Amino acid sequence: MEFFERFMVPHPSFLIYVSMVLIALTSIAIVVGITYFKKWGYLWSEWITTVDHKKIGIMYLLTALLMLFRGGVDAIMMRLQLAVPDNTFLDAQHYNEIFTTHGVVMILFMAMPFITFFFNFLVPLQIGARDVAFPRLNNLAFWLFFMGAMLFNLSFVVGGSPDAGWTSYFPLANNEFSTSVGTNYYMIAIQIAGIGTLMTGINFITTIMKMRAPGMTLFKMPMFTWSSLIANLIIVFAFPVLTVVLAMGTMDRLFGTQFFTIGNGGMDMLWANLFWVWGHPEVYILILPAFGIFSEIITTFSRRNLYGYNSMVWSMVIISVFSFTVWTHHFFTMGQGAMTNSIFSITTMLIAVPTGVKIFNWLFTLYKGKIEMTTPMLYTIHFIPLFTLGGVTGVMLAMSAADYQYHNTMFLVAHFHNVIIPGVVYAMLAGLTFYWPKLFGFMLNEKIGKATVWVMSTGFLLAFMPMYITGLDGQARRMSTYSEATGYSTLNMVSFIGAGIMAISFIMLVWNIWYSFKNSPRDIGSDPWNARGLEWATHTPIPAYNFAITPDVSESTSEAFWDMKKNGTKLFKGKIEKIHMPNYSGLPFIMSCAFFLLGFAMIFSMWIVAIIGFIVILGCMVYRSFEKDEGYYIPAEEVEAIEKQYEKRGAK
Amino acid sequence: MAHIDHSRPLEYSTEENRLKILGFWIFLGAEIMLFGTLFASYFTLVDRTGSGPIGAEIFEITPVLAETFLLLASSFTIGLAIHAMRLGSKKATLTFMGITLVLGLAFLGVEIYEFQHYVHIGAGLSVSAFTSILLTTLGTHGLHVTLGFFWGLAIIIQISKRGLNHVTANKAFIFSLYWHFLDVVWIFIFSFIYLKGMM
Secondary structure, three states: OHHHHOOOOOOOOHHHHHHHHHHHHHHHHHHHHHHHOOOHHHHHHHHHOOOOHHHHHHHHHHHHHHHHHHHHHHHHHHHHHHHOOOOOOOOHHHHHHHHHHHHHHHHHHHHHHHHHHHHHHHHHHHOOOOOOOOHHHHHHHHHHHHHHHHHHHHOOOOOOOOOOOOOOOOOOOOOOOOOOOHHHHHHHHHHHHHHHHHHHHHHHHHHHHHOOOOOOOHHHOOHHHHHHHHHHHHHHHHHHHHHHHHHHHHHHHHOOOOOOOOOOOOOHHHHHHHHHHHHHHHHHHHHHHHHHHHHHHHHHHHOOOOOOHHHHHHHHHHHHHHOOOOHHHHHOOOOOOHHHHHHHHHHHHHOHHHHHHHHHHHHHHHOOOOOOOOHHHHHHHHHHHHHHHHHHHHHHHHOHHHHHHHOOEHHHHHHHHHHHHHHHHHHHHHHHHHHHHHHHOOOOOHHHHHHHHHHHHHHHHHHHHHHHHHHHOOOEOOOOOOOHHHOOHHHHHHHHHHHHHHHHHHHHHHHHHHHHHHHOOOOOOOOOOOOOOHHHOOOOOOOOOOOOOOOOOOOOOOOHHHHHHHHOOOOOOOOOOOEEEOOOOOHHHHHHHHHHHHHHHHHOOOHHHHHHHHHHHHHHHHHHHHOOOOOEEEOHHHHHHHHHHHHHOOOO | OOOOOOOOOHHHOOHHHHHHHHHHHHHHHHHHHHHHHHHHHHHHHOOOOOOOOOHHHHOOHHHHHHHHHHHHHHHHHHHHHHHHHHOOOHHHHHHHHHHHHHHHHHHHHHHHHHHHHHHHOOOOOOOOHHHHHHHHHHHHHHHHHHHHHHHHHHHHHHHHHHOOOHHHHHHHHHHHHHHHHHHHHHHHHHHHHHHHHHO
């Protein structure tokens, strides 16, 4: 029996049992459903093995939305627990597990795949490329990320969730204080997903540096592509730090090394430093592509070129450099001395300058623009003041002396949600609405869409503004309950109501997708928003080869498609030729499954299984090395036939 | 199948090859961060020896010098292999790659001896923060060499079976970048871990 006891959840509750049953039932329903409709072959040959950047993008999107739901349920449970004083809905341990998984899921398994969806879907289209530089690596990157995410979510029903906070500070995260296998899950699941992210970084830097359409100089790249380039550079320089620190944490927990122990030379602050050397740049990995999306939307719906293109680019470059110089502001109060605190206080405040440049550039783009208030634009207009508010409270937190008051209070929680939700989540939803017709060939309903934005902003303000007040009043974060005497109860109830309203807005989003799927017209052409970038210059649905003729942008600006529509600049010169395409492959999926097995076995210290998993991974690498794979060609005649079909359908 | 540009060296001759080489340089950028983090952690923990030994008590110059000469020599021979490849000599390429791998294997042999020695004299992985980071840093480099050995072996088999073409030449060239990089990392290990530790 002892062997199986390890897999039991150490702090079970009624809620977890219900979830176990639901997860089991849903899994069975999915398997039965796919078998009944005979879709296994279709799934395997069209999706699992795909190397098409558009399909990989959609798989990232689905994962992100799934994880948004999971992280959202965690959030609602936390707010419900804190809604009234002395609540017993969740016990302290369960609350620990929920805030830990909420943080990890939302940052790493929701926001990251969401931006990676945009990298995948948009970057090759915006630079006029056929695919990314390494299509098969792209597939592997997705599956590693996916397996990492699933492994992390498995912790909830097998063996116990991590409970040391999303930052997993030592010594709290060591075996002594975090006794279940939960933190092993944290260390290993994030490691596997992180390897996938590093591959994405390498892939997209190479793609952007080498595969731009003829005539597209660096300073003619669309703003989203610029933001992707910078974000991927940050990925390549930040993620290896995470790799190392997670490996050290794993070794401390599994092999008894002394990196972060208290005795024998171990140094718990080393974890905090290394974690945030990755963790702070991570914030900018998320926010810069979000800014890129907003820039695309603002120019489209102001019908003006972006104000201050060059300053937009340079501000991102400066932000990317500064992002590595501020990590210590995450632990001003942990005894590092006044000099260090002052230096990091100043570098932190400096980041507000290039960010402010971007905000003003957007405002100047709007100024004198012919503004059209569509749903994506409404998200963007809501983003500007809400995000600025979050930025200002960020500067308040950057004052190290004052931080002794705010540290680890709800004020901080309010601040980072105040930047991440309007900054990243709004950008992702605005971008999703904006690019939805390009992805699926029909528009989302504008009325429901705009209502969603208003409901979301209302919910957001109600949920997070009270936290600033209770935080300044001393309500600590990560505290599972409080007494009536603290006087926090009214504001926490308001927060709970706000969280509920936000949940309603997400249900409205889902409803919108369903409603529009049923009712929206399908004959919208390839450019329904009258937009500006190259991504709109191809057909909808996008053919596998993206562009029949590689666009030539030597006579255009960064908004090549707009120039074509406005000035008649010719984009597509020459005639259709045969197109080289990469082959689909099942190998990355198999390899990722082996990674899952290896990770799971390591979490439970089942070394024989781990070795088997490792050998399968090596076997896949050897097989790949010896494989001959030159891809295939789509003949020119076939491309022409496909293009004629689009013309017949009356696509523009 | 792919378009081959004969005016360039074989390893750069197709678009895909050029992409792979740039991609690998970016990967090496990530590797610099990986080893940089390990070195930073090493310098943080080097004096935190707890009840365990300090570096000067356990380092021995002879095996370290042997490792250094073996690895430096292998970096030289992989350079010769690429030179031979540029000249189009399959046999010389294979010979020099073979010598490289033999030297790499000898390096690993000495390193395994060294690790055994450390554990034997009471400087195992879990003794103190210092021994943890020392063995982790050395071990990470050693793992890279091990992986490189098998990677190089696969390329030798492919070149001997399929000859020097744009695919195999590209693989051999990227492998050589990797191998030189491991040598550079070793120079840092030699200077800042061993020499500094022995002073």
